[in-house]
Structure formats: C-alpha cells, structure tokens
Amino acid sequence: MGLPEGFRWGVATAAYQVEGAADEDGRGPSTWDTFSRTPGRVRDGHTGDVACDHYHRWPEDVALMAGLGVDSYRFSIAWPRVQPSGSGPVNTRGLDFYDRLVDGLLAEGIAPAATLYHWDLPQPLEDAGGWMERDTAYRFAEFSYLAAERLADRVEMWITLNEPVVVMAYGYAFGVYAPGRTLMLDALPTAHHQLLGHGLAVHALRSRNARTIGLTNHYSPAWAATPGDQPAADAFDAFMNRLFTDPVLLGRYPAIMGDAPFVRPEDLAVIGAPIDFLGVNYYQPTRLTTPSEGPLPFDITDITEYPTTGMGWPIVPDAFLSLLRTLDSRYDLPPLYITENGCSFPDEIGPDGAVDDSSRIDFLDAHIKAMRTATEEGIDIRGYYAWSLLDNFEWAEGYHPRFGLVHVDYETQKRTPKKSYTWYRDLIASTREHAKSH
Numbered sequence: 533m534g535l536p537e538g539f540r541w542g543v544a545t546a547a548y549q550v551e552g553a554a555d556e557d558g559r560g561p562s563t564w565d566t567f568s569r570t571p572g573r574v575r576d577g578h579t580g581d582v583a584c585d586h587y588h589r590w591p592e593d594v595a596l597m598a599g600l601g602v603d604s605y606r607f608s609i610a611w612p613r614v615q616p617s618g619s620g621p622v623n624t625r626g627l628d629f630y631d632r633l634v635d636g637l638l639a640e641g642i643a644p645a646a647t648l649y650h651w652d653l654p655q656p657l658e659d660a661g662g663w664m665e666r667d668t669a670y671r672f673a674e675f676s677y678l679a680a681e682r683l684a685d686r687v688e689m690w691i692t693l694n695e696p697v698v699v700m701a702y703g704y705a706f707g708v709y710a711p712g713r714t715l716m717l718d719a720l721p722t723a724h725h726q727l728l729g730h731g732l733a734v735h736a737l738r739s740r741n742a743r744t745i746g747l748t749n750h751y752s753p754a755w756a757a758t759p760g761d762q763p764a765a766d767a768f769d770a771f772m773n774r775l776f777t778d779p780v781l782l783g784r785y786p787a788i789m790g791d792a793p794f795v796r797p798e799d800l801a802v803i804g805a806p807i808d809f810l811g812v813n814y815y816q817p818t819r820l821t822t823p824s825e826g827p828l829p830f831d832i833t834d835i836t837e838y839p840t841t842g843m844g845w846p847i848v849p850d851a852f853l854s855l856l857r858t859l860d861s862r863y864d865l866p867p868l869y870i871t872e873n874g875c876s877f878p879d880e881i882g883p884d885g886a887v888d889d890s891s892r893i894d895f896l897d898a899h900i901k902a903m904r905t906a907t908e909e910g911i912d913i914r915g916y917y918a919w920s921l922l923d924n925f926e927w928a929e930g931y932h933p934r935f936g937l938v939h940v941d942y943e944t945q946k947r948t949p950k951k952s953y954t955w956y957r958d959l960i961a962s963t964r965e966h967a968k969s970h
C-alpha cells in the first residue's frame with residue numbers, strides 16, 4: 533500500500549474531551565473547567581464534567597481499540613490531575629489513572645502515545661497569567677518531568693504540546709476557547725512561552741529516559757482568494773503554519789515575531805532542541821482575503837466549492853497532500869506522524885441500531901490515500917491517528933459535533949461502533965496482510 537514497514541495505525545483523544553471525573557481523585561480545576569462552567573462560553577452550557585466517562589470506562593474503550601486492531605492510542609495526560617495547582621508535589625492518584633491505562637494498553641499490544649498539554653492548563657497558573665507568563669514554561673517542564681518519572685518506562689511516544697497555535701489564537705487572541713482572553717496580536721508571548729515550555733520539556737523528558745519525543749502542530753494550507761490577496765495568505769501562513777515550526781526546525785522565528793522583548797537570545801537554542809518526530813494535525817485549508825479593517829493582516833472567508841463536514845469544514849484531501857509536500861520542501865523534516873485527521877457529522881443511530889457514517893468513510897479513505905501518495909513520493913510518514921476513537925466534547929461546540937469512529941450516547945454512556953469503525957478495522961487488517969505478503 534506504499535506505506536513503510538512498521539507503519540502505525542492509531543486513534544486519538546484528549547483528556548478534557550473524554551475523561552469526565554472532573555473532581556475525582558484530587559484533580560484540580562483547569563482553564564477548561566472554568567470556561568465551560570461560565571454561562572455563554574460553550575454551546576448549550578455543555579461541560580467536560582462527565583464527557584465520555586473515559587476515566588472509569590477506559591477498559592471498555594481499550595477493548596474497542598483492541599477490536600479495531602490499532603497499533604497505538606494517543607491520549608493526553610491532564611496536568612491538573614498530576615499537579616492540581618500547576619506546581620508542587622505530585623498527586624499520586626492522578627498519575628495512577630494513567631498508570632492503569634498504560635498497562636491496560638500494553639496488555640493489548642497497543643503502544644501508548646501521550647500528549648502532555650492538550651489545552652487543560654491548571655487554573656491557578658492561569659490566575660497567575662497563564663501562557664502570557666514565562667514562568668508557565670518552567671512549570672510545564674516540571675510537570676513533564678513528573679509524568680515521565682512515572683511513565684517513561686512504558687509510554688512509547690511523547691507529544692509535548694498539542695496545537696499551540698490554537699491556544700494562542702482561540703484561547704488568548706480571540707477568546708473563543710479557554711481562557712477566553714481577547715488580546716488579539718498582544719497574545720504573541722503565548723506562542724513563545726509555549727514553545728519555550730516545549731523545549732524545556734524535551735530536555736526534562738530526555739533526562740528521564742523518555743523515548744520518542746516530538747510536538748504536534750495544526751496546519752492549514754493558506755489559499756489566497758485572488759492573486760491580490762497573496763500577502764494576506766502569506767501572513768496567515770506565517771501565523772498558522774510557520775510560527776510554531778520554524779523555531780523548532782530552523783531555529784528562528786518568521787518575521788511576524790519582530791524584535792520581541794520576551795524572546796531572550798538563548799531561548800531559540802532551547803526551542804530548537806532536536807526532536808524525534810513532528811506531529812501533524814490536518815483538517816482543512818483556509819481561504820484568505822486582504823482585511824478591510826481590524827488589527828489582523830488577513831481576513832478569513834468561506835471555501836464554498838467543496839463538500840463540507842457537519843461543521844461546515846471543506847473536505848479537500850488534495851490540500852492535505854500539498855501540505856505534506858510543503859512541509860517536506862520547507863524543512864529538513866524529522867519523521868512525521870499524522871497525529872489527528874478526521875471529521876464530524878450528525879451521526880444518528882438508525883432504526884436498525886447501526887450508525888451509517890459513509891461520509892466519514894469517504895473522508896478517511898480520501899485523506900489516507902493522499903497520505904499514501906506523499907509516502908510514495910518519499911516523505912517519511914510513520915503513522916496515522918484518526919480523530920477520534922469516540923464522539924466527545926468538541927470544545928466551544930460542546931457535544932453537538934460527533935467526530936468518533938464510535939458513537940456515544942451521553943445519557944447512558946453506551947458506545948456503538950459506527951460503520952467507519954468496521955471500515956478502519958478492515959483497512960488496518962488489509963494493510964497488515966499486504967505487508968506480510970511482501
């Protein structure tokens with residue numbers, strides 16, 4: 533199938549989106565608890581208090597993964613479970629949960645891939661300024677060290693940050709995600725402090741003998757609406773795609789960072805520490821126009837000529853391929869893992885009890901083919917994680933969008949594998965058969 537030997541198939545989730553058990557076993561509040569419990573922030577007032585109850589139902593979820601035949605599970609470790617106030621001693625009961633989960637995965641031959649920061653900052657750190665403060669980077673490295681101290685002997689892959697661009701843009705610039713600040717361009721220090729936290733965490737993880745280490749970025753190919761809008765597209769590309777990758781892989785910031793006083797000369801060497809892989813999350817391209825007003829150097833406009841997902845996101849597998857080519861031409865890349873790719877649809881249970889999500893199958897099939905073309909061209913991609921195993925808490929959209937291969941009834945917590953689950957299972961099995969016969 534044009535995939536390298538040992539290619540890893542996986543599924544991904546994130547702590548706040550699936551775990552629930554928000555006040556259990558000494559877990560402290562995170563920015564997402566605060567945000568989702570604030571009226572008007574999340575659609576219909578949904579919160580992650582219960583979510584998919586993965587905290588208690590993980591054995592059932594691991595069994596679902598075993599049924600799929602995945603090689604790896606990407607989950608995230610909730611910082612507020614490990615250090616309820618964001619600093620200080622470990623809350624052992626919090627780490628115990630991940631200990632059980634990791635052992636449960638290994639018992640099924642599923643490699644644990646742990647993300648350390650998937651947006652759930654301990655609230656006390658936010659109260660002290662959050663990612664606007666340099667100190668948060670040091671706190672993050674300390675938390676990473678504590679997690680690795682307990683789990684590095686068994687966790688196969690470590691992802692420091694998930695999509696720092698979304699934290700900066702949605703969380704601190706536009707205020708649509710936690711912590712809900714609207715600093716616009718003044719949010720730039722959160723980019724640097726997250727990246728510094730990444731670099732310091734790489735060092736901390738290596739000191740605890742953590743194995744494969746990398747970070748995951750969100751990428752969206754930037755399309756100019758007209759040739760005259762190219763500067764707007766370039767500006768978006770710099771913010772969205774290069775700001776969090778250039779410093780890591782090239783050792784310097786794109787020009788948009790300017791002469792930032794919060795960037796100390798020695799920081800870039802920390803941020804540019806060698807990583808073992810780059811995680812790529814891809815969902816959709818973005819079309820840009822020249823801004824008519826406002827502080828940003830671009831405006832975003834709808835892409836209307838493609839079919840869309842349930843959230844109205846354009847389905848463009850070719851843009852995924854072109855993104856992989858762009859990354860390959862821009863950087864001397866470490867191996868890539870596609871750490872997220874997927875789509876949401878309304879996905880209702882039919883009268884026969886099944887969930888016929890053929891649109892998701894088409895989406896995954898087309899994107900996996902695009903990825904395969906990239907590997908055939910020589911781009912070193914080692915794995916693919918579908919987002920997501922389960923329907924889950926989709927941030928400001930609450931439980932409305934359904935991204936899972938498995939349907940979740942939030943009233944009963946009943947899991948129903950969708951048609952795409954069977955499809956993905958068969959795809960994984962057939963690529964293994966193919967690999968065996970070659």
Ligand code: BGC
Binds near residue numbers: 549695813872
């Ligand atoms: C995030 C996930 C999210 C998904 C779909 C990614 O940006 O990492 O947490 O659920 O996209 O929006």
